[in-house]
Amino acid sequence: MRSIRFGYGISKPRAIDIDSNDLRKSNEILREMPELQTCIGCGSCTASCTAGNLTQFNFRRVHTLVRRGEYMGAYEEMNKCMLCGKCRLVCPRGINTRGLAMLIKRKLGDF
Amino acid sequence: MKRRVVIVGGGAAGMATALGLESRGVEPVIVERDTEMGGKVRNWHKLFPTFTPASEILDPLRRSIAERNIECRTGVAVETVASDGVTLAGGERMAADAVVMATGFTLFDARRKQEYGYGIYDNVVTSADLEQMMNSGRVRLADGSMPRRIAILHCVGSRDEKVCQSHCSKVCCITGVKQAIELKKMFPEADVFNFYMDIRMFGPGYEELYREAQQSYNIHFVRGRISEASPMINGRIQIKAEDTLTGRPLKMSIDMLVLMVGMRANDDNGLLAASASLDVAPNGFMQSRDPFTGAVRSPREGIFYAGAVTAPKSLADTLAEAALAADAVVDYLNRTQR
Amino acid sequence: MKRASWQEYQKDIADDKYYYARSCIRQNFFPGSERAFLDILRGDLGRDVMDDPIHTSCTGIGYHSDVVPLETIMTVVARQFALMGEAGYENFISSCITSFGIYTEILSTWEEFPETEERTREYLYKATGRELVKPRSLAHTSDIVFHFRDEIARKAKRKLVNVYTGRPLRVVEHIGCHYAKIFPKSGIGGSEFPYVLAGMIESWGGEVVDYPERRHCCGFGFRNYLVQANRGYSIANSQKKLESMSPYKPDFIVGNCPGCSMFLDRWQYAIAEMEGTTYGADGQGIPVLTYEEMAGLVLGYDPWELGMQMHQVDVEPLLDKMGVEYDPAAKYLGRDGRYIGKPERAAVNNGCQRAIYDIKL
Known part of the structure; x- marks a missing residue:
């Protein structure tokens, strides 16, 4: 290929492509913690999050992305969690969110 | 002499109202446009949230109507209503001491949402089609194979001003959950995704069923409306939506798309309303006298409503309203005793 | 379709x-x-x-x-x-x-x-x-050409048929967004299943390809491609369409919008130069025609009279398939017969192998 300087590249698609995502890890997480599927996206976890109030950390968004097979950066994000447990206290579905933070770190350390 | 009440519509609402009136010594006559009694429930397989076969509700109603010799005129449409009777298509006049409108609703025609390709692409079906398939005992893709990934889209023809249906059809959320579970039971290996805008679990046992669908059946719920469905080279369907909870567009290929079609007002509501100076609500359904104590009463004395003629309703709500309508009619007849 | x-x-x-x-x-x-x-x-x-x-x-x-x-x-x-x-x-x-x-x-x-x-x-x-x-x-x-599609079919000198196989040519139609997406009633067939180009293709013997990204915008936009820094997502939209239509092996693309036809053609050049990817047969691009060019070929016009030498993706493979007679030597002769210059070799026209060879040297 010739090296033409176009001054721009081709943007990568932002869409979550369920077909090309590898859902095995996501399925494993759901098998170990089926109650995660009961999340109704209320945002209580993020609202009460110690870390989320001071950083970009959005617990709900990260674990929703993990369920869709988007693992990139999830481990690093979960490192922001201070494990205070407030999110578990407020979750109306009784999801073990604190445990979920640990589970994601355990499963997705190398993504 | 027995007082006579004409009931327009022979579905669940009409039949239950007739039975309520008959047991109170009133003579009901049902006029049904279709050639068969039973209305929309006739084509339904199982009912939410208990998975009760629809026939378990409908058959006793039809049996009682037959046993009590309640007069049913089928295959004839009503053209005008008044508090003292109705006019049938063809001009025949049926006199009555009161009239109950139990004309129900019309299923939204999914072809109007062209972007989903209903009627064009194989394996795009409506919730009503799926019930029929379940009734026939065979749910399969067009090529006879079993689906591996299914998407259920809520709010097709509901909460959508583009197709002049701004109201919520109320029952589709729970129907989507019910059908997702039924599909998952039939195809345990399949992934089932529900695409919703809001999940409105208003009835007893509904929220519990929703939770069960999530936790016990691993049914996926994505908050976002599918924007379009397109055919793929391998015969599958590509869908696009936004996963609004992550703020990113999402796409996937599926084998089957089930459209939760909403309830819309009957096209002839306007004409019937005009014939008796009744009111039609902005969404096209008939307007009750008031939403609290006058839900089954029209603004005109002697004309009553039962069931989904006034708004989308579940079968449970419809049956409860039929009993209420029978009460209101008897009350009216007693007050206007000759 | x-x-x-x-x-x-x-x-x-x-x-x-x-x-x-x-x-x-x-x-x-x-x-x-x-x-x-x-x-x-x-x-x-x-x-x-x-x-x-x-x-x-x-x-x-x-x-x-x-x-x-x-x-x-x-x-x-x-x-x-x-x-x-x-x-x-x-x-x-x-x-x-x-x-x-x-x-x-x-x-x-x-x-x-x-x-x-x-x-x-x-x-x-x-x-x-x-x-x-x-x-x-x-x-x-394009509405007008659609209106006369049967009359054109009656006067046709050639059909949209592969002369080697006798099978209909597979055509991707691309409708400009502002044709019917803003006012669906103003377009033949509405916005989801426009028929304006499909009707011509079917009348003239071709076969319309329906593919997943058929309704997607070509990415032209206005300020989007005018500003160089924004062109990355303009070109990405065309790429998304090309990737989606490629498995159907279309013989050509026809557009009814100036921008779409231009960008579906020229972006193929840019993508090929940037990433080495082409979407047509034999490592080449997919020819992109305007509906007038399509009608002109059907009516027997000379491709160079129609201005088809100005395309980025070479149209010769399509002309051969259609059985169009043309003078290869006349391609770059202008209307007065004077040489108008010749474009450089491009990856999208199979210059690809040559370029890779150059890198090895």
Whole structure:
């Protein structure tokens, strides 16, 4: 290929492509913690999050992305969690969110 | 002499109202446009949230109507209503001491949402089609194979001003959950995704069923409306939506798309309303006298409503309203005793 | 392609006596197409088309790029209509999809907000002394070719059929967004299953390809490609379409919008140079035609007369498949027979292998 300087590249698609995502890890997480599927996206976890109030950390968004097979950066994000447990206290579905933070770190350390 | 009440519509609402009136010594006559009694429930397989076969509700109603010799005129449409009777298509006049409108609703025609390709692409079906398939005992893709990934889209023809249906059809959320579970039971290996805008679990046992669908059946719920469905080279369907909870567009290929079609007002509501100076609500359904104590009463004395003629309703709500309508009619007849 | 009844979306298309509004960019992008339209309408179909030298750009690109205010574009559009009235015509046809969208939208705005029409009338009169005359009918020129598709089929010299296999050519049709996405009723077949190009393809023996990203925008946009830094997502949209249609092995793409045809053609060059990817057969690009070029080939026009040497993706493989006779040596000779210069080899036209070889050296 010739090296033409176009001054721009081709943007990568932002869409979550369920077909090309590898859902095995996501399925494993759901098998170990089926109650995660009961999340109704209320945002209580993020609202009460110690870390989320001071950083970009959005617990709900990260674990929703993990369920869709988007693992990139999830481990690093979960490192922001201070494990205070407030999110578990407020979750109306009784999801073990604190445990979920640990589970994601355990499963997705190398993504 | 027995007082006579004409009931327009022979579905669940009409039949239950007739039975309520008959047991109170009133003579009901049902006029049904279709050639068969039973209305929309006739084509339904199982009912939410208990998975009760629809026939378990409908058959006793039809049996009682037959046993009590309640007069049913089928295959004839009503053209005008008044508090003292109705006019049938063809001009025949049926006199009555009161009239109950139990004309129900019309299923939204999914072809109007062209972007989903209903009627064009194989394996795009409506919730009503799926019930029929379940009734026939065979749910399969067009090529006879079993689906591996299914998407259920809520709010097709509901909460959508583009197709002049701004109201919520109320029952589709729970129907989507019910059908997702039924599909998952039939195809345990399949992934089932529900695409919703809001999940409105208003009835007893509904929220519990929703939770069960999530936790016990691993049914996926994505908050976002599918924007379009397109055919793929391998015969599958590509869908696009936004996963609004992550703020990113999402796409996937599926084998089957089930459209939760909403309830819309009957096209002839306007004409019937005009014939008796009744009111039609902005969404096209008939307007009750008031939403609290006058839900089954029209603004005109002697004309009553039962069931989904006034708004989308579940079968449970419809049956409860039929009993209420029978009460209101008897009350009216007693007050206007000759 | 399966589709619901496109007849639900119909519009009245005048049969004769058109006032023709040209596109401001097509004569650079596909320089033979507008001429071909006039030749076909006048020569082959015997219709009366007024090609008015004093009409202007509709300023749509400026409008969509926020440099032309609404009042200005309304007045410019009013002037085009006034010129039509002065020339004694009432059927306005536009060669450009952006313009067609603008005309449709402005007529509708005048209908909904009559005070804007009054103001525009006043501006037009003050600026030019002309009187606004609203057209009796408004159509895009692809609507006109669609309208005469059967007549063209009867006069056809060739069909959209592969002469080697006898099978219909597989054609991807791409409809400009502003044709029917803004006012679905203004387009034949509506916005989801437009029939304007599909109808021509089917009438002339081809087969329409329906593919997942058929309804997706080509990515042209306006300020999006005008600003170099934004071109990354403009080109990404074309790439998304090309990737999606490629498995269907289309013989060519036909567009009805100046921008779409231009970008679906030229972006193939850029993608091939940047990433080495091509989407057609034999490592080449997919030829992109305008509907006038498609009609012209069907009617037996010479491809170089139609301006097809100006395409980025070489059209020869398609011409061969269609059985079009052409003089390869005449490709880069201009209308007066003078050599007009030749483009460099490009990856999209199979220059790819040569280029890779160069890197190894």
